[in-house]
Amino acid sequence: MTINKKEMKLGAFFMIPGHHVAAWRHPKAEAHNVMNFDFIKRLAQTAERGKFDVVFLADGYAVRGKKQNTIGQTVNTSFEPFTLLSALSTVTENVGLVGTVSTTYNEPFHVARKFASLDHLSGGRAGWNVVTSGSNAEARNFNLEQHLLHEKRYERAEEFVDVVTKLWDSWEDDALIIDKEAAEFANSSKIHDVNHKGKWFSVEGPLNISRSPQGYPVIVQAGSSEAGKELAARTAEVIFTAWQTIEEAQAFYADVKGRMKKYGRSPDELKIMPGVFPVIGRTEEEAEENKLLLEQLIPEEAGITLLSNMISVDLSGYPVDGPLPDLPELEEVNGGKSRFTLLKDLADRENLTIRQLYQRIAGARGHREIKGTPEQIADQLQEWFENGAADGFNIMPPYLPGGLDDFVDLVIPILQERGLFRTEYTGNTLRENLGLKRPVNILNNRLKETI
Secondary structure: OOOOOOOOEEEEEEOOOOOOOOHHHOOOOOHHHOOOHHHHHHHHHHHHHOOOOEEEEOOOOOOOOOOOOOHHHOOOOOOOHHHHHHHHOOOOOOOEEEEEEEOOOOOHHHHHHHHHHHHHHHOOOEEEEEEOOOOHHHHOOOOOOOOOOHHHHHHHHHHHHHHHHHHHOOEOOOOEEEEOOOOEEEOHHHEOOOOEEOOOOEEOOOOOOOOEOOEOOEEEEOOOOHHHHHHHHHHOOEEEEOOOOHHHHHHHHHHHHHHHHHHOOOHHHOEEEEEEEEEEOOOHHHHHHHHHHHHHOOOHHHHHHHHHHHHOOOOOOOOOOOEOOOOOOHHHOOOOHHHHHHHHHHHHHHOOEHHHHHHHHOOOOOOEEEEEOHHHHHHHHHHHHHOOOOOEEEEOOOOOOHHHHHHHHHHHHHHHHOOOOOOOOOOOOHHHHHOOOOOOOHHHHHHHHHO
């Protein structure tokens, strides 16, 4: 076996019963188990058997496809991440547990307390995927007609993360004493108010839960817009991003890591993990058959709705076998700007119709789709990993459980044989397995500076 000191990081991105918009129709998908904890437990344990760094859960605050009457064609039922990850923490031992929570429709105190709780419950395996909500459907579930402008969402998100980390720092590591004889449960001098007063939030603190095993849960960020890249360079420890070509991925990798110096951070403090949708076959012919089957299962209305939501433009009135209509300028888009740009560029570059474009993104949703034998899948991951395009990948199985089983049983052994991926967990916490340092208590340092 070749020894490679640098090993890629892998996330198992769970979208139940699979990432493809028609995954629930796949003959081997266990769609009836979408709300069955035993099934999801089995998936998490499979990810752990494969030595994945994390199980990753996405989340949103509205159903998809309501306007276009496709609500019945789309999987719109899923567990709330904190509840599910807390349950999974009791049936796994090593794999990290990353949940998506929006900064747009939550409050910092709630989020800080819940993630600290998950980190304690899991023994230091929690991670927070920081997102900003992007749809008016979500806004209408929170007393609004329209969501905040893109730049305002990121402005709020930046302050939100600041407040959360201050709250995590409000307890020093050794604040708990539990001295029965002295009647001292905690050292009060090591529990601090945060006294945050900003544009978006006013929070006194301290948090009512002690500092968690990792200090902070790992902070993951998913945006690739200018505002998103800046937020990631300052605060993120993992980035989940989407790119179609190695050249685009290399440019993003260099850009974000190049921004970190001005925030006093080293490039090694951030792991960039693009999403990958693998279609695996024992032969090339089988992989192609698997791809064609998924395409044939897509309900037309569901495909149009998915694409409409991703580019923030209603395509329901346009010929499905015609080109995209004239799209707004990027500055006019108030949804996901980076995904809008990616899909527009893909359609322009390959001259795709609306149908062809939704078929292309119905599984990966703008992330990279790779197809082939296990060796070919491993080759494509290795190319990006070894050429400055990624530190690892967030794997998006087309359907479950088969898509995850195939990756664990067929692809991971090849990566291990090449010395590209671990054969055993070496750390006790998610930070240790990702090669991230434990954060210093910044609030405590600030207080010392004022004395």
